[in-house]
Amino acid sequence: MAVEEKKVTIRRLKTAKDLGKFMADYYYELDDAVKSGKNKIAWCTSVGPAEILRGMGFLVYFPETHSAMLGTTRMATDLIPAANAIGYSPEICSYLTADIGAFIQGKTPLSKAFPGIESVPKPDVLVYNTNQCRDVQDWFAYYADKFNVPLVGVNSYRSVGEVTPSHTASIKMQLENMIEPLEKVAGRKFDMAVFKEAVRLSKECSDLWERVLATGSAKPAPLSFFDGTTLMGPAVVGRGTEAAIDCYNLLLEELEERVSAKIGVIDDEKFRLYWEGMPVWGRLSAHSKLFAGLGANVIASTYCSSWIFSALDPEDPFESMARAYTELFIVRDDDHKEKYIKEKIDFFKIDGIVYHNARTCPNNTNCLYGMPQRIENETGIPSLIIDGDLNDLRCLSDEQTKTNVEAFIEQLEENR
Numbered sequence: 001m002a003v004e005e006k007k008v009t010i011r012r013l014k015t016a017k018d019l020g021k022f023m024a025d026y027y028y029e030l031d032d033a034v035k036s037g038k039n040k041i042a043w044c045t046s047v048g049p050a051e052i053l054r055g056m057g058f059l060v061y062f063p064e065t066h067s068a069m070l071g072t073t074r075m076a077t078d079l080i081p082a083a084n085a086i087g088y089s090p091e092i093c094s095y096l097t098a099d100i101g102a103f104i105q106g107k108t109p110l111s112k113a114f115p116g117i118e119s120v121p122k123p124d125v126l127v128y129n130t131n132q133c134r135d136v137q138d139w140f141a142y143y144a145d146k147f148n149v150p151l152v153g154v155n156s157y158r159s160v161g162e163v164t165p166s167h168t169a170s171i172k173m174q175l176e177n178m179i180e181p182l183e184k185v186a187g188r189k190f191d192m193a194v195f196k197e198a199v200r201l202s203k204e205c206s207d208l209w210e211r212v213l214a215t216g217s218a219k220p221a222p223l224s225f226f227d228g229t230t231l232m233g234p235a236v237v238g239r240g241t242e243a244a245i246d247c248y249n250l251l252l253e254e255l256e257e258r259v260s261a262k263i264g265v266i267d268d269e270k271f272r273l274y275w276e277g278m279p280v281w282g283r284l285s286a287h288s289k290l291f292a293g294l295g296a297n298v299i300a301s302t303y304c305s306s307w308i309f310s311a312l313d314p315e316d317p318f319e320s321m322a323r324a325y326t327e328l329f330i331v332r333d334d335d336h337k338e339k340y341i342k343e344k345i346d347f348f349k350i351d352g353i354v355y356h357n358a359r360t361c362p363n364n365t366n367c368l369y370g371m372p373q374r375i376e377n378e379t380g381i382p383s384l385i386i387d388g389d390l391n392d393l394r395c396l397s398d399e400q401t402k403t404n405v406e407a408f409i410e411q412l413e414e415n416r
Helices: 016-036 050-055 063-072 077-085 094-105 137-148 165-177 179-186 192-217 226-233 234-239 242-260 280-291 317-324 334-348 371-377 400-415
Strands: 042-043 059-061 125-128 151-154 271-276 298-300 352-358 383-388
Touching: 016 042, 016 059, 016 077, 016 234, 016 242, 016 271, 042 050, 042 165, 050 059, 050 179, 050 192, 050 317, 059 352, 063 077, 063 094, 063 137, 063 234, 063 242, 063 280, 077 280, 125 137, 125 383, 137 280, 151 317, 165 179, 165 317, 192 234, 192 242, 192 298, 192 334, 226 280, 226 298, 234 242, 280 298, 280 383, 280 400, 298 317, 334 371, 352 371, 352 400, 371 383
Parallel strands: 042 059, 042 125, 125 151, 271 298, 271 352, 352 383
Antiparallel strands: none
């Protein structure tokens, strides 16, 4: 039985423009700080200790968001070879290689998106956490050398089962040890009250973002994974700020209105899918239309949930940060990951799972060692693996992806 593609209707969220303004304000504030010298700037990995930096008065820039923009604008594939040419392997993180390639060639998508911004903001310090992968440390080390600024960070654990006091004690000590070198760069003392307030705001932002994503459990779902990849901007770059909270209060209100009115992000939601792994940034729109045209809504993902930090507690900021940043899905062992995904299958009423085998991101790829088969055997929920990459579109075949997705939806149809 052939799968018939439906006319594609994807309902855009009105509050997306408010989140767009948030991102514009964020980048213009960084650009103004560079030009005026009013604030010092810290570069931070996306799940790094941003709250500590806010306690020092730094403005915080997240290079991974820049790399995602290089992906969505499809600039990345042409820039990656510049990083390869100076010794970075094509097999390593294409966030890293695209961003360094852009730096080498003096290019940025910020210039087109935000007129007047000519480059990424120059850092005064670089701060990483390897809870994502070791690549972020190497990535930041390159810029520490180029800009001749300090590099400080947290070396995290991998394949963690239960998060124990010994885990958090180690991470807490590393977080506390950051304070002295950061004070030297900031030229001021660490302000515990400001830090605690940043942790409080981060927790509130995290809770709101969790509620935003949870609206996907409604039938029909009012948003999709593809929406989430852009709506998550404030949760990434705005942690510890009131502005991010304001954005998500507006977004949540609109989504709850959709739920009450039973308005889905797509028409005729026949199948509900879960996306495991990184997005293919250069194909967000194409993939969104592909699935929607087949009556399938990719309603939830592990990736978008990566900025939910339930453990944060302003009354015990260092300890709670250590726990929150060690509880991340990417840090955990396969038993924990499989339990997590099975819980999501139940909560979101999932019909099938799409695993993205991202060529240059093995740390966020979970389909290489039998996990899809184990989960399918235990739950009966079928899965599809698509080959691709987060930024390097040379690793992706659009035709093969389309054929495989169509066949998967046909399988779901036949199973019914």
